[in-house]
Amino acid sequence: MKPDIENLVGITEKLEQSGISYSLGGSGLLLSLGLTDSVRDWDLMTEAPKDMVMAALQNYEVEDITSGDYPFGSEYKLFIHKENPQVEVIGGFSIYSDKGLCRMPSIPVCRWNGIQVGSPEVWYVAYALMHRKEKAELLLSYLKERGADQAILEKLKNEPLPEEILQEIELLNKN
Known part of the structure; x- marks a missing residue:
């Protein structure tokens, strides 16, 4: 059964009406690429300030939660309470590596069902940093193909990434 995107579409429309750039990531990105058929929640990344996002979503029940335990270092995380799958808005999505804080840019690269979808390159790195090997490998294979x-890739290479991720990026650079 395909996940319900109705709540996600409503939230992204509000963000766009407020001039807020965002991108769908996580399992929603994988779904949009045909690499999975299920999602636990919808992850939206943005660089917009939290107060601007909260104003755009004023008609929704929004819970401001901690952005997660280490290795996460995002500026903020908002849960929009709707039926599953829930929508999460992550501001300044960042993950710590052993070399420092790696900022994962919100870069919309295409549209899927009217929703701005993020970069598979960014999400390969994010999943690799989170040690979610299966999802990282799915995206790495997709990018190789x-x-x-x-x-x-050049933007990501400026982050304090572990050597093994940098090596994979270099190999992708050569394709």
């Missing part, structure tokens, strides 16, 4: 955006 379809090609990677070189500008996004």
Whole structure:
């Protein structure tokens, strides 16, 4: 059964009406690429300030929660209380590596069902940093097969990434 996107669409419409750039990531990104058929929740990343997002979502029940335990270092995380799958808005999505805080940019690269979808390159790195090997491998295989955006790879190489992730990015750079 395909996940319900109605709540997600309503929230993204409010963000867009308020001029807030965002991108769908996580399992929603994997679903949009045809790499999975289920989602636990919808993850939306943005660089917008929290007060701006809260104003855009004023008609929703929004819970401001901690952005997660280590290794997460995001600026904020908001839960929008709706039926499953829930929607999470993550501001300044960041993950710590052993070398420092790695900022995962919210870069919309395409649209799926009217929703701005994030970069598979960014999410490969994010999943690798989170040690979610299966999902990282899915995206790495996808990027090897379809090609990677070189500008996004260059941006990611400026983050304090572990050597093994940098090596994979270099290999993608050569394809």
